[in-house]
Structures are given as structure tokens and as C-alpha cells.
Amino acid sequence: MALPKLQCITHALKNLSLLSHPDQRALVCVNQVRAMSRVKRRHTVPPFWLPKTTRTMYPEHMTPENEVFLKDVIEEKYSSPLKTECWERGTWAKNSMRCGLIGRKIGIYPMWTKDGTRLLTTLLQVSDNQVIKYIKPEDIVQGKRKRYRELGALVIGADHIDPRIVTKEYYSVFSEAGVMPKKKMSKFLITPNAKLSPGTPLYASHFQPGHYVDIAGITIDRGFQGVMKRWGFKGMPASHGVTKSHRRGGNIGSGGDKARVLLGTKMPGHMGRERRILRGLKVWRINTQHNVIWVHGPAVPGGVGSYVYIYDSVLPDHRHTQENHPPFPTCFQDEEEVEEELYDQELHTFREPSVQFVEK
Amino acid sequence: MSCYYTGLARSDLKPPVASRSRRIKRCRCKCYGHPKTVMVMAVVAAAALRSSSTRLSRLLPGVCGEAWGHQARRGAVLRVLPFIPTQDPDVIKKMPEDFRAVYPEFLPGPKPEYRNRLREKLERQDMLARRSVMPIPEFYVGSIMAVTVADPNASGKNNRFVGICIQRGDAGLRAWFILRNVVDHQGVEIKYEMYSPLLQSIEVLRLEKRLDDELLYLRDALPIYSTFPLDMEPEVMQEGAPVPVNPIKVQLKPRPWHERWERKNLQGVMDLGLPERFYKKAKLHEKPWEKYDLMKEYRATIPEEEQADIFREISPHYPLMESTRRRGKRKRVLPSIS
Numbered sequence: 001m002a003l004p005k006l007q008c009i010t011h012a013l014k015n016l017s018l019l020s021h022p023d024q025r026a027l028v029c030v031n032q033v034r035a036m037s038r039v040k041r042r043h044t045v046p047p048f049w050l051p052k053t054t055r056t057m058y059p060e061h062m063t064p065e066n067e068v069f070l071k072d073v074i075e076e077k078y079s080s081p082l083k084t085e086c087w088e089r090g091t092w093a094k095n096s097m098r099c100g101l102i103g104r105k106i107g108i109y110p111m112w113t114k115d116g117t118r119l120l121t122t123l124l125q126v127s128d129n130q131v132i133k134y135i136k137p138e139d140i141v142q143g144k145r146k147r148y149r150e151l152g153a154l155v156i157g158a159d160h161i162d163p164r165i166v167t168k169e170y171y172s173v174f175s176e177a178g179v180m181p182k183k184k185m186s187k188f189l190i191t192p193n194a195k196l197s198p199g200t201p202l203y204a205s206h207f208q209p210g211h212y213v214d215i216a217g218i219t220i221d222r223g224f225q226g227v228m229k230r231w232g233f234k235g236m237p238a239s240h241g242v243t244k245s246h247r248r249g250g251n252i253g254s255g256g257d258k259a260r261v262l263l264g265t266k267m268p269g270h271m272g273r274e275r276r277i278l279r280g281l282k283v284w285r286i287n288t289q290h291n292v293i294w295v296h297g298p299a300v301p302g303g304v305g306s307y308v309y310i311y312d313s314v315l316p317d318h319r320h321t322q323e324n325h326p327p328f329p330t331c332f333q334d335e336e337e338v339e340e341e342l343y344d345q346e347l348h349t350f351r352e353p354s355v356q357f358v359e360k
Numbered sequence: 361m362s363c364y365y366t367g368l369a370r371s372d373l374k375p376p377v378a379s380r381s382r383r384i385k386r387c388r389c390k391c392y393g394h395p396k397t398v399m400v401m402a403v404v405a406a407a408a409l410r411s412s413s414t415r416l417s418r419l420l421p422g423v424c425g426e427a428w429g430h431q432a433r434r435g436a437v438l439r440v441l442p443f444i445p446t447q448d449p450d451v452i453k454k455m456p457e458d459f460r461a462v463y464p465e466f467l468p469g470p471k472p473e474y475r476n477r478l479r480e481k482l483e484r485q486d487m488l489a490r491r492s493v494m495p496i497p498e499f500y501v502g503s504i505m506a507v508t509v510a511d512p513n514a515s516g517k518n519n520r521f522v523g524i525c526i527q528r529g530d531a532g533l534r535a536w537f538i539l540r541n542v543v544d545h546q547g548v549e550i551k552y553e554m555y556s557p558l559l560q561s562i563e564v565l566r567l568e569k570r571l572d573d574e575l576l577y578l579r580d581a582l583p584i585y586s587t588f589p590l591d592m593e594p595e596v597m598q599e600g601a602p603v604p605v606n607p608i609k610v611q612l613k614p615r616p617w618h619e620r621w622e623r624k625n626l627q628g629v630m631d632l633g634l635p636e637r638f639y640k641k642a643k644l645h646e647k648p649w650e651k652y653d654l655m656k657e658y659r660a661t662i663p664e665e666e667q668a669d670i671f672r673e674i675s676p677h678y679p680l681m682e683s684t685r686r687r688g689k690r691k692r693v694l695p696s697i698s
Contacts, residue, residue: 107479109486109533116510116558123479290478304474348557350489355557356510357517 042270055167074163078180090193092320092328097151099188099196099330100311101126101206102158105217108298111284112348116355121284121294124215124308129202130179132157134195135187151189154196157182158307184307194329204291205331207283207310209344212318214279217301217308222272231266276301280315286342288333459671462498464528465535465554466670467662483532484670488677490555496562501525502570502606504588505539507552508560518560521550522590526575540578542587547579565594569605571627580617581610581629 062070090096103124111121133155140153160180163171174181177198207213227233227249235247249268252261278299285294293310300308312320320326331338343349460467466487468480499505504524511519523539526549530536535554540547552559578586585608609630612621622632623642632638650656662670 106476107474107483109479109483110553112557116556118553118556123482125478287482290482292478292482304476350486350555350557351493352557354494354510354560356560357512359517 042273051169052167053170054165057165070164087195087197090195090329092322092325093191093193094322096191096193096320096325096328097189098194098312098326098328099131099154099156099190099202100186100213100309101129101202101204102156102184102186103293103308103310104159105300105302105304105306105308106292107304111294112355113346114348114355116348119284119296120298121296122298122300124293124295124300124310126202126204126206126291126293126310127158128160128180128182129156129158130177130182131155131196131198131200131202132174132177132179132182132185133198137192148189150191152192152195153187153189154194155185155187156202157185159183186309188309188311190329196329200330201334202330203288203333204286204293205288205333205338205342206327207286207293207312208326209283209285209342209347211283211320211324211326212280212313212315213283213295214277214311214313214315215281215295215300215308216275216277216311217306219272219274219276219301220303224269225271226268227266230268230271233266280313280318282344284344284347287340288338288342289340460667461500463671463674465531466674467531467667469531470660470662480532480670481673484674486533487555488674490557491677494559494561496554497564499525499537499562499564499567500569500603501528501573501575502568503564504566504592505537506561506563506565506592506594507539507550509552509556510558510560520590521548522565522588522592523548523550524575524578524586524588526578540575540586541590542583543590545583547583547586563594565592567595567597567603569603571605571607575628576619577610577612577617577621577624577626577629580612580619580621582613585610 103126106123106125108120108122110118112118131154135153135155137150137152140151157174157179159182161183163181166181171181173185179199222229226247228235228247233249236242236245236250238246249266252265252267253259254262278297278301281300282296283293284296286292295310302308312326341349348355466484468475468483502525504522506520506522508518508520510517521539521541523541525537526540528535528537533555536551537554538549538551540549542548552562554562608628610628611630612632615634620638620642621629622634622638623645
């Protein structure tokens, strides 16, 4: 990740007597962005630009009849057909990027392959994913590289919430798309041929068994941890005269010319609650009734119940080709019939007979 | 002006009329309502109001069920679901009373950080699918079983092992059990995953229980207690007969042992014959208060209502599962100690 640039603004001092000449304006760095080694890892307050999601609730003294009426109104409003027009659906081309999904980690359990190998799989539930907005490549502020200048973005939302508890500002984000307000939103960079109209629902069948995904998530918050857990230090013996230093870091300097503690020295501190991306996880199984995806391994960042962002893998070995690309731009489950359970070819479905080895 | 939390007028300093239920706590504005108290009462009041009875709302002045119904629904953690046992006679007839003992791996692990209803439901579906292909019989720790697994390195590609079940653990698809036997004077223990597709069959040769939940002490017992013939015939049991409890007392070898068995309160071993100091030390490590610790039991188990829900969910599969349970007549053969 590139270091954030130093932002300096010209600051006209009120008390000009501090300066020798009135034309001399001090270049004072007021909004200095710190280097990574000085950045706080634990943020207890959300950033200033984030709008408030829920509004302050006041006792409204509503009668039961009014409550029922409001519920009906909400249901009617959001169950009507989408008001936005259906856009033209793009076709897959080389180097196309389609959007991802927002899922929730719901658990881990073992599965077996057809030759009896046991593996652990993480279950991710994709609930109520809908497209909120499409942002054209011209409207995105991106880096200068040519590749990124051509990418648009789709804003996807997951898990709807009651529109009555939501602020006006937050609600306005969804009112244009005509979808129910969402708990979680994320932006996915896409090539323009993968664009989808706002309000399009996205399902787990967006991915297919046998393909590979990258998963981004926030790791479990472990709090303030010592060097042994945080950096894997070996510590010191429990006995043999060791004085008060069984789990400490020991020496922190190299001495001599470098008469200081070097930047980045591993020390105790906050561990976890960081965004991490795990690349190249195979999708083993998909349940289209409950929108659950089984991905390889138990190491998806985050605890059970946390949100994850699932993308098509960028690894060169798992790139899509003309022959084996997934439904593009997405699987329109409302129009096509999809099987309830989709399995990878190598996976043992529990309804099959037991694995047996044939004598050669 | 009314209190934000309770809706009571600020000048109202009298405690609420409902005197039977709660300890009166003061709200921060010094009116006598307490947010939590009011929310619980409001959930009840909301329910009462929905059933169009206003008696309860008169009992609770200043509390409007609807104003707090919404908040109570959103924020309250005090949702007590009533336990309504099933009335369906077919389900009642089929549901075994001892289902907790017969199908313990269907109950999920109690740790709330790992629990998720949908994942547990999908796991149960997979477990039932596997059971429909390879039936898993009822067994307990102390039962003698024969397991056949597919093994690419074995002649005939299958491997059969007979042993006594000394331990079983975990829940869901990870459920496992350990079989122990002594083969050619060598103690052998094998851990089997119950839902692995490599397992071809699980037979229970002798269905019985022992006095202890785990028989790990057989590792320190005389080998005769862990020896079972590899070609043992299954002993058939009478349909509907209770599972017999084998009251055998096992003799341990002299110390050293794998564990301090004198501290474990074992019922199925003979007198250990240790010096008095061992028993004195064991007494210091006793925790006689644990049997009164309700929270410990709460943390280690799933609530009764949820267990009933789970077994009701799998009840359509009972006929198939029950048919693999004990059948026929039983004859008992005691291990010969000579």
C-alpha cells in the first residue's frame, strides 16, 4: 500500500506580527497525514465523512392499528416491481471483472472429497444482496494507471433494515434505486460490460463450484496482545534463573551507529480487527435455497457472524477463460431455474454411497 | 415534559403501581421508572394491548405499550419464548425419550460464538443424508463395536477393527469415537469420524454401558479388560429392552499411570490401593460445589426448548434411524479373566 501523501495548505496567520514580512505566509501543514508506523490501528470512532445510519428514536405513541398499517405500507412499497429500466446485459470478454458479493460467515464444518480426503469448509451466507448504484468510470477518482481508468464500480448492499429507523441522508442513498435500506454496503470495481441496473438482486449462484474466490474481511479483534501472540516470539525459559522475563521481547536495539530503536520494531500492541484478503479459495458447494457458499479452509478473516466481501480470484492460475467463466454479469436466478444444491465434481455429496477403493 | 426513558412526567415521583414484579430502580431523571424494568413490562403490556385488554396498561401508568413496544423489540434481550411441546401424536410416539443419549451429536456445541441456526440446520441435513446411506447404530461408551473402513493400502481394500468404545466427542459432522483393543499384546486405539465417507459400516457387537462416561483408564488397566476377539459375533438384544449397565470393576496396573485416577472419581475401577497421602491430596483438588453450579451447566448445554426443536425437526427421519437400533434377543457373554 502506497504511503499517503503529505497534504499541506497555505495558512494565513491572523497575528502577522509573528512574521517579519506581511508577504511571507507560512506553509503550515495542518492536515498532515502520518506515516504508517504512526497510524493508530484501533479506531473507536467512525470517520467524519460517514453518514449516520440510524436516527434518534423518540416515543411516538403509535396505536397498534397504525403499526400494522405502516408495516403494510412498507411491504407494499418494496414488493412492487422494480421501477428502474433493465439495462443491456454485457457479455464476457478477456480481462472482464464482475462484481462480488457481501456475505456473512456462519460457520465451519468438514467435507470430504471423492477419494476420502477430509477438508474444512467455511460457510458464507449471502443474504439480500442488491445493486444500489452503478458508478461510471469517468465518475470514479482512481489512480493514474490505464487499467484503473477504465473501471466502473457497482455499489452492492446486504441485509435490509427497517426504513423507519434510518436517517434521511442514509435513506436517500437507497431511494433512487428503490430498494430497502441496507445494513452493509460495499463498492466493487468492474469493467463496464459487467454493469447491472440498480435494484438487481444478487444470489449465491453468482459464483459456481469449482471456481476460486478471494475473500476480504476484518480479522477477529484480539485486543492488546504481547509479542508472543502478536509476533510469534519464543519468550524465555520458565526457570533456570530467568528474572521476570518469561514472555517479554528481550532486546530491541542493535546499538552502535544506529543508536535508536528502529521504526517497525515488533512490540506489544493492538492485534486484530484489520482488513485482510485471503486469495485463491476454492468454492466447493453452493446452496441456492438458502444462498450459502462453501469455501475452502477455516481461515476466512473474521469470527462467525462477521461480514466478508467475496470477489472472483485475481490469481493468474485461476483466471477465467472463454470456456469456463461463471454467469456474466451475474446469474439471474429469477429468470433461470437453478438447482437447489450445486457441488464441485471432486466433492463427496453425503447422499452418494461410501467411498471405496477398487483393487487394481 | 416527560422522562425520555420511561415516558413518565417529571413531576411524577410516585413509584409505579405494579408492585408484584420488579425491584424498583431509579431512572437517571429521578422519576421512578427504570428503562429495563419498563421495557420488560412494556413487552408484556404490548402483548396485552394487542389482545385488546387495557387492564395491564392501567396497572402501569405512564407506560404506553406501543411507544416502547418498538424499542423493546429492537433493543430488548429479555425475549423469553414459551416452551410449547409438540402435540402431534405421531411425533410423540416416535420420539425416543432418551434421544439425548442416543443421538448426542445432533445437539450443537454450546459455545455461542460458534453457533448459527442456519449452519446447524444444514449440518443436520448432511448428517441425515449420510445416515440414510450408512446407518449409524445406537452405541455408548463401553459398547463393543466393529468398524469397517476403506483403506487403499489394505488387502481387500477394507480394514475391519473390533474394539470397545472408550470415548466419544464433538458434535455435528465432526463427531468421533475411539475404539480400543489389544492385538498381539499391543494396545491399539483408533479414532473414527462417524460421518466420514470412508466408513463402510459400523456394527455394535455388544450394546452396553459402563459406570463411567469415559474409559480412558483402560490404558492403565490390565490388558485382559481391553482384549476382545477380532472375530467376535454380534450379540443380539431384545427389542425395547433397556440398555444394560455393566457393573464391572476393572483392576489397574501398578503406578505410574497416564493420569491421576485417584482424583477422577471413577466408579468402574477396583480399589486403587494407594498410600493415604494420595487420597489426601485428591481431596484438596475436589470441587464439591460444581454440582450446584447452574451457570456451568447452562454454559455446557443447549436449552431444553432448543433441544426439543432440534429433535422435532429430525423426527421424520426417526423410523429409518430407529430401525437400525437394537433388535432380536440378547445373550450375555462375560469376558473371561483367567
